[in-house]
Amino acid sequence: xxxxxxxxxxxxxxxxxxxxxxxxGGRVQxxxxxxxxxxxxxxxxxxxCVDFGIAEEFGGTCYLRFDDTNxxxxxxxxxxxxxxxxxxxxxxxxxxxxxxxxxxxxMYELAVHLIRAGKAYVDHLSTxxxxxxxxxxxxxxxxxxxxxxxVEENLELFERMRRGEFEEGECVLRAxxxxxxxxxxxxxxxxxxxxxxxxxxxxxxxxIYPLYDxxxxxxxxxxxxxxxxxxxxxxxxxxxxxWFLDNLxxxxxxxxxxxSRLNLxxxxxxxxxxxQLVEEKHVEGWDDPRMPTLSGFRRRGYTPESIRDFIRxxxxxKKEHMIELGLLESCIRDDLNVRAERRFAVLDPLKIxxxxxxxxxxxxxxxxxxxxxxxxxxxxxxxxxxxLIERSDFMEDPPKQFHRLKPGGEVRLRYAYIIKCEEVVxxxxxxxxxxxxxxxxxxxxxxGDEGRKVKGTIHWVxxxxxxxxxxxxxxxxxxxxxxxxESLEDELNPSSLEIVEAAVEPALADAPPESHFQxxxxxxxxxxxxxxxxxxxxxxxxxxxxxxxxKLEKEALSGAAQG
RNA sequence: UGGGGCGUAGCCAAGCGGUAAGGCAACGGGUUUUGAUCCCGUCAUACGCAGGUUCGAAUCCUGCCGCCCCAGCCA
Numbered sequence: 214x215x216x217x218x219x220x221x222x223x224x225x226x227x228x229x230x231x232x233x234x235x236x237x238g239g240r241v242q243x244x245x246x247x248x249x250x251x252x253x254x255x256x257x258x259x260x261x262c263v264d265f266g267i268a269e270e271f272g273g274t275c276y277l278r279f280d281d282t283n284x285x286x287x288x289x290x291x292x293x294x295x296x297x298x299x300x301x302x303x304x305x306x307x308x309x310x311x312x313x314x315x316x317x318x319x320m321y322e323l324a325v326h327l328i329r330a331g332k333a334y335v336d337h338l339s340t341x342x343x344x345x346x347x348x349x350x351x352x353x354x355x356x357x358x359x360x361x362x363x364v365e366e367n368l369e370l371f372e373r374m375r376r377g378e379f380e381e382g383e384c385v386l387r388a389x390x391x392x393x394x395x396x397x398x399x400x401x402x403x404x405x406x407x408x409x410x411x412x413x414x415x416x417x418x419x420x421i422y423p424l425y426d427x428x429x430x431x432x433x434x435x436x437x438x439x440x441x442x443x444x445x446x447x448x449x450x451x452x453x454x455x456w457f458l459d460n461l462x463x464x465x466x467x468x469x470x471x472x473s474r475l476n477l478x479x480x481x482x483x484x485x486x487x488x489q490l491v492e493e494k495h496v497e498g499w500d501d502p503r504m505p506t507l508s509g510f511r512r513r514g515y516t517p518e519s520i521r522d523f524i525r526x527x528x529x530x531k532k533e534h535m536i537e538l539g540l541l542e543s544c545i546r547d548d549l550n551v552r553a554e555r556r557f558a559v560l561d562p563l564k565i566x567x568x569x570x571x572x573x574x575x576x577x578x579x580x581x582x583x584x585x586x587x588x589x590x591x592x593x594x595x596x597x598x599x600x601l602i603e604r605s606d607f608m609e610d611p612p613k614q615f616h617r618l619k620p621g622g623e624v625r626l627r628y629a630y631i632i633k634c635e636e637v638v639x640x641x642x643x644x645x646x647x648x649x650x651x652x653x654x655x656x657x658x659x660x661g662d663e664g665r666k667v668k669g670t671i672h673w674v675x676x677x678x679x680x681x682x683x684x685x686x687x688x689x690x691x692x693x694x695x696x697x698x699e700s701l702e703d704e705l706n707p708s709s710l711e712i713v714e715a716a717v718e719p720a721l722a723d724a725p726p727e728s729h730f731q732x733x734x735x736x737x738x739x740x741x742x743x744x745x746x747x748x749x750x751x752x753x754x755x756x757x758x759x760x761x762x763x764k765l766e767k768e769a770l771s772g773a774a775q776g
Numbered sequence: 777u778g779g780g781g782c783g784u785a786g787c788c789a790a791g792c793g794g795u796a797a798g799g800c801a802a803c804g805g806g807u808u809u810u811g812a813u814c815c816c817g818u819c820a821u822a823c824g825c826a827g828g829u830u831c832g833a834a835u836c837c838u839g840c841c842g843c844c845c846c847a848g849c850c851a
Contacts, residue, residue, distance in 0.1 A: 395779040406849035
């Protein structure tokens with residue numbers, strides 16, 4: 214990271230060196246190549262920021278290329294979702310939207326080129342036989358009996374594959390490299406397989422489809438990619454990537470560079486696992502606010518800026534890491550702290566009657582929308598004889614550090630008066646159901662003579678004026694730090710969602726969808742764009758506020774228990 | 777046990793032969809009508825381990841150790 218906060222990771226260093234050396238005429242071109250078989254998650258956000266970010270920084274371009282080489286797994290449904298998510302993150306591919314399938318005709322020609330050069334052959338071994346012939350990690354493989362077919366025969370066979378004369382699995386086109394290579398990717402890797410399935414874009418034009426290594430390398434080379442950035446698991450494939458570039462007449466020579474993928478604690482990033490969560494209804498959909506998908510984060514109230522900041526802060530290296538959730542939370546708090554207006558909402562209400570306040574009177578008090586951004590203005594909140602406070606802001610027998618309400622104690626009602634707890638009302642079961650308090654009229658906020666200071670200030674709403682609103686308190690989806698996804702029952706957090714009916718200040722009743730608020734002393738909340746109705750907002754908790762009391766309380770209580 | 781990678785603080789991460797940046801977390805203090813924010817300070821005699829080269833090593837060399845990835849007609 215340099216002084217401006219611009220990352221200077223190893224990939225940027227390589228790209229800068231390539232540019233300085235005049236490679237590719239100084240041109241920088243990258244690509245983000247998602248397979249349209251699922252929704253994008255925060256791991257993809259890292260790839261997107263790296264691919265688009267680096268191109269942008271070097272005055273280059275980045276393509277959004279759908280890697281649609283497997284018609285049995287992919288679906289057009291995901292394409293629009295992916296485009297929306299990339300755009301939402303703040304990146305623009307302009308007219309550089311492509312598909313691997315755009316290059317199918319050229320790829321076919323290049324495969325033929327390989328056959329003509331004696332570097333590819335049609336293999337009639339079965340899937341199982343190919344596996345057996347491949348050898349193991351420690352033993353070399355054996356050559357297929359079909360490996361030495363003539364160029365003419367291979368040409369004809371491949372053409373017949375293309376025409377649909379063979380069934381799926383009957384044969385495959387393989388590169389002829391080295392069955393004894395210590396790198397298994399070089400043991401005559403399959404290039405084309407038969408799939409008699411219509412393709413989302415090319416329909417029934419093809420019944421043979423290129424495999425990843427061939428398709429990806431050629432897409433890069435044909436498209437003009439200069440730097441092909443991918444994750445660590447493809448490091449072993451680089452020799453094959455380069456073998457294609459060395460053996461085929463392609464117009465460009467891209468360079469593949471690998472970096473580590475994002476791992477987040479308490480999160481599962483495998484597409485298969487995410488799909489399972491959706492299909493087995495553990496969550497409400499791909500965009501459930503508990504999902505690590507970009508659409509989930511968006512609905513939770515995360516901003517694209519906060520996610521980009523997060524990606525910037527974690528850096529790009531080849532080291533496998535496991536990022537703490539706290540860092541992500543810190544990023545969204547930083548962002549929302551400056552942009553979110555403040556409001557009062559009582560999540561778990563306890564009634565207070567102000568015994569010396571007239572029953573028929575209402576005072577409208579001015580409250581700042583933001584503590585440090587006065588340009589955001591103010592609003593008024595009604596104060597009356599009956600108010601609601603957070604149940605947790607009263608303790609009958611508190612530890613000494615507790616400076617909110619207790620019997621006989623005083624607390625300031627934010628933007629209003631200091632009140633004193635005169636009486637605790639309980640039901641037959643001994644539960645506190647109401648507090649009777651007195652207020653000190655000389656302590657009104659903003660009066661210029663606010664009287665005494667008290668240690669605690671709490672938020673509140675007028676009982677009569679409060680609106681009721683559904684508030685969804687989201688927490689981490691998994692309760693274990695390193696979920697495997699293998700045993701969802703054991704790993705899922707049973708309280709990842711708690712729905713409460715909160716009492717909110719009147720100004721919140723018509724909060725528009727997708728607006729962010731800080732409910733003072735509670736957290737940041739986002740008006741759900743799916744569940745909200747006009748006049749009936751549903752609030753999603755994006756993240757809690759930092760809470761140093763929670764720690765203190767833990768210590769105080771354990772201390773009390775010991776003492 | 778073949779091949780490819782990676783080891784700097786609790787979690788990330790700079791460093792590129794000249795004496796360990798920064799962020800998150802934690803801890804201490806200040807401001808505060810949000811126990812928030814903000815501000816100040818503390819936090820690696822130490823870079824997986826052991827040798828070696830050098831006036832000088834996290835950086836170079838050697839040997840160990842640990843972790844990850846690879847045996848789909850998935851990507």
